[in-house]
Amino acid sequence: MTNFVDRFTLNFIADGRWHYIANGLLVTLQITFFAVLLGITLGFVIAIIRSTHDNTGKMKIGNAICNIYITVIRGTPVVVQLMIIYYVVFASFDINKVIVAILAFGMNSGAYVAEIFRSGIMSIDRGQFEAGRSLGFNYRQTMMYIIMPQAFKNILPALGNEFIVLLKETSVSGYIAMQDLTKGGDIIRSRTYDAFMPLIAVAIIYLIMVMIFSKLVSMLERRLRNSDH
Amino acid sequence: MITNGETLIKVEDVHKIYNGGTLHALNGVSAEIKKGEVIVIVGPSGSGKSTFLRSLNLLEVPSTGRIFFEGVDITSKKTDIDQHRQKMGMVFQHFNLFPHKTILENITLAPIKLLKKSREEAEKRGMELLDLVGLQEKAHAYPSQLSGGQKQRIAIIRSLAMDPDVMLFDEPTSALDPEMVGEVLELMKELARGGMTMVVVTHEMGFAKEVGTRVIFMDEGEIKEEGSPKEFFEHPKEPRLQDFLSKVL
Numbered sequence: 001m002t003n004f005v006d007r008f009t010l011n012f013i014a015d016g017r018w019h020y021i022a023n024g025l026l027v028t029l030q031i032t033f034f035a036v037l038l039g040i041t042l043g044f045v046i047a048i049i050r051s052t053h054d055n056t057g058k059m060k061i062g063n064a065i066c067n068i069y070i071t072v073i074r075g076t077p078v079v080v081q082l083m084i085i086y087y088v089v090f091a092s093f094d095i096n097k098v099i100v101a102i103l104a105f106g107m108n109s110g111a112y113v114a115e116i117f118r119s120g121i122m123s124i125d126r127g128q129f130e131a132g133r134s135l136g137f138n139y140r141q142t143m144m145y146i147i148m149p150q151a152f153k154n155i156l157p158a159l160g161n162e163f164i165v166l167l168k169e170t171s172v173s174g175y176i177a178m179q180d181l182t183k184g185g186d187i188i189r190s191r192t193y194d195a196f197m198p199l200i201a202v203a204i205i206y207l208i209m210v211m212i213f214s215k216l217v218s219m220l221e222r223r224l225r226n227s228d229h
Numbered sequence: 230m231i232t233n234g235e236t237l238i239k240v241e242d243v244h245k246i247y248n249g250g251t252l253h254a255l256n257g258v259s260a261e262i263k264k265g266e267v268i269v270i271v272g273p274s275g276s277g278k279s280t281f282l283r284s285l286n287l288l289e290v291p292s293t294g295r296i297f298f299e300g301v302d303i304t305s306k307k308t309d310i311d312q313h314r315q316k317m318g319m320v321f322q323h324f325n326l327f328p329h330k331t332i333l334e335n336i337t338l339a340p341i342k343l344l345k346k347s348r349e350e351a352e353k354r355g356m357e358l359l360d361l362v363g364l365q366e367k368a369h370a371y372p373s374q375l376s377g378g379q380k381q382r383i384a385i386i387r388s389l390a391m392d393p394d395v396m397l398f399d400e401p402t403s404a405l406d407p408e409m410v411g412e413v414l415e416l417m418k419e420l421a422r423g424g425m426t427m428v429v430v431t432h433e434m435g436f437a438k439e440v441g442t443r444v445i446f447m448d449e450g451e452i453k454e455e456g457s458p459k460e461f462f463e464h465p466k467e468p469r470l471q472d473f474l475s476k477v478l
Contacts, residue, residue, distance in 0.1 A: 130288055131325035131384075135339040135391060136315030145338060149329050 011197040017188050021198075024184025025205060031101045031180065032167045038106025039166065043113025046070070048143070050114070051121045055129075056139070066114070073111035079172045081108055086176040097178045101170065109166045116158045120151030153224045160217035164210050171206075181205060236297075237395055237426055238262040238285060243294030245280055245450075254280040255291070256450035262395070267427045269437035269458075272447035273473060278430045281447060282399050285428065286310075286317045299394065315343055318388025318396040322404050324380040326372040326387070332359070333368040336387045344391065351390070358386040362416060378409030382416050389420075396420065398429040434477060438462060446470045 012018040046066045053063035073081070082104040090100060124147050132142035174183035185202035189195050238261070245255035254277045262268055270278045283289040285296065287303060287310050295304045303313050327335050336358060337351035346354075359365045362382040372380055381401055388396060398417065402410045414436050421427055421440045431437065437444050437458055444461040446454045446469075454467045462478075465471045 125323075125325075127321055127323050127325040128327065131319075131321065131327070133311075134286055134288065134314055134317070134319035134397075135388070136311050136343050137339065138311045141342065145342065146327055150327075153329065 007197050011192050020184035020187050024179055024181040028170050028181040031170045034102040035105035036163050039109030039113045042110025043117050046114035047117030050118055070111045078108045079175050101173050112162050116155050120155035123154050124150050156221050235264045237264050239297040241295045243291040246292045253450050264426055265424050266442045267421045267440050268443050269441035270430045270445045276447045277450035278447040282430045286314050315391055316394045318393035320384050320398045320401045322400040324384045328372050331369050336390045340390050377405045378412045381413045395426040400430050
């Protein structure tokens, strides 16, 4: 037991090493939060363009651009995308790394979210769309009042899953020398030569965050389910 | 039924071609629907009767031909079809109520958003309509809690809430359990008695005989015969119609 306390003290208390974990956690949360916002926004726009094209045949060019975007983003690893954005795109700019990470993870998530949104829109019976249009709603109003609220309810589990993946994916931020939660634990490991303590601590923190988030999603799901009796 | 002779809908030589010309769903249909008429369209499946009905509010866009509603060419690219659809109620085979909204919200959504009615005003009218069909106690229920017959009656009054000039019915009783057909037909009869202009695609020959002012027989994407219910059912001229009636009556 004293061994455990000693190791704990060495890894987290001595030299204020817990700061690596705490500051890293803050960075991870920042990146995740804004990347989720960016991902939802991008994904929503892409899904609208693609399903408008599927429904009406309009927006051919927009649809083509979206298709290329989704193919490229889903076809390459997020770590590579992150490094390209930092070392290639912003190579000659002095830019905050947090912003780079938000851009990289947000753009990456956007491609997946777009497909989740689109599957949600397609899951709604065509009769719903026709009922909306026959009452006199235009395409946009029908989407907004009738299709989207139903689609959102259907995709909530998939969307929740995507954000869990995103939260954990930010752990590769260390590749552009960012001190996120994972990197924070790794720095402690390199100082104390103790792998177990810092890495398990990091793992537990991710796990707790995911569990809290899952709980929130299922609470939201239950609230939205009030019309299914 | 008294009609004042004013033309409400005029259909001019409408064709509808699918799959790059292989399927001719409508093959030169022309018709005139006057105010107050109750038109019943019958015909075998695949005859184009639903396509015809759905083209009246442009849910199916005709490949060629023109459709006038209240004197306006709604097939013209310049026409804002959404404006005109507000005046054309439509009832579907599968009800298509909005499952995420309560019954009252289903009824008030379009009047609030499109007619810019206040919530109170729209809900007052909604409750009146619910009273008409005896379903006031379902106002705050969700569609999934209703029977098929109840859902269809709600779908009808949802359209009525927009004060339409014509109501289009696309096989409104085909998806219902037999014991629920009556309540829906009864409401439709009440509408007809109230002078509503109606176009009804149905297999209910009794309804056609009883409330139809004109019956249209469609086959192979064409109007093959039309007339008053009496002559239509008692003296059908077309062999195809005679054959059809012998099967369904």
